[in-house]
Amino acid sequence: MRYLITTLILCLPMQANAHPHVFIDTGLEFVVDDAGQLTHVRVTWAYDEFYSLLVLEDMKLDQDADGVLTESEERFLTGFDTQWVEGYNGDLVVTADGNHVALSGPMEAQATVEDGRVVTTHLRAVEAGSVAAAALSAKAFDETFYTAYEVTRPVTVTGPAACQIDRFDPDIDGELAQMQAFLLTLDADYDLEENDIPLVGERFATEIRVSCPAT
Template sequence: MTAKAVAAVDRGTYLAVMRWLLSVISCCLPIPAMAHPHVFIDTGLEFIVDENGQLTHVRVTWAYDELFSLLQLEDMRLDQDGDGVLTQNEEEFLTGFDAQWIEGYNGDLIVTAAGVPVALSAPLSPSATTEDGRIVTTHLRAVEGGSVPASALSAKAFDETYYTAYEVTRPVVVTGPAVCQIERFDPDIDGQLAQMQAFLLTLDADYDLEENDIPMVGENFATEIRISCPAT
């Protein structure tokens, strides 16, 4: 499986998922079965701020679910003894497997400063290891242009198609000399699922997904992190 397949899917795959959702409704399955991510990632974020209260980098941690990790390690012929621990050579071989991004891919991370999107670099300084059999990777992203004020930052980690589900369960920290405030706002999962069900129930069984605009729902399930660092 390619790194891009891990992090996002193209519109064709998204339409296939939506068709699956429609079939779920036709079978009268309960709401929880409708939201059907295929990869689950526990996410951590480190916001790196300089002495002037400017954001310069964001370090992202992805901890993949057990099933995906097992399949990836088997595909790459790693951890052959099955103890869930990689050798140094195996870690070096694994490093970067999810950092080969296609042009235009945003890394499933949206950062804004005072409401304005922040352009981030491609992944830098990747690392990879395992924890209890789960693959855990990190990568660093630099702010294009050097820095932006960190007085009103917002960050959301999500795949707009919801093929990959990101949960911000790992640490969220600010690194640097500035004293910053961190807030998190978790989504109303049940409410969003109910809205999704209501929308899909309005569609005819013969509805042509390819010829109509289907809303991307991933952001609706995303935790928002807000950072406020005083300027100096």
């Protein structure tokens, strides 16, 4: 998807800022209890090579450029992306039977480098303690599309319940065509920052549905 988006960007007016600057490969682990209730979601973010390089250089890590962090470097890196401002949803929306599931802030953060890419994980708890996992939906996206998330890493369910996972990918070509058609109607003087920027992130989000039978 990132290559299609990059091609689109080259065709847009110079002031059109609604395109991704950071690409993240995402993985999700849904933690359920004995009763088939969702209690936690563990999130994996694997940053693109360029952004990873910027992070490592800014934090002065991997100075020998061997692509391997020492234990002390990993500890220093851990948590760099979990200092969230109040109200930030972690670019993750989870619903149960169509109702929003409130999640805690990030816990148990970990970070490392794999093949030149910064990879981090964090755990989020269901604020209500648990919620029925009979009909869960999860989408990882940034509304502003500054960051583009692709669910390319494993999606799993941890727990005793036998759960089904289904994946629904967006119509990337169709959504790109609609975005391009809109942006190409703007003249060069149109300032997206002073006008309403279309919040298109969700339109490019993969939906993960999880169904766990109650016991």
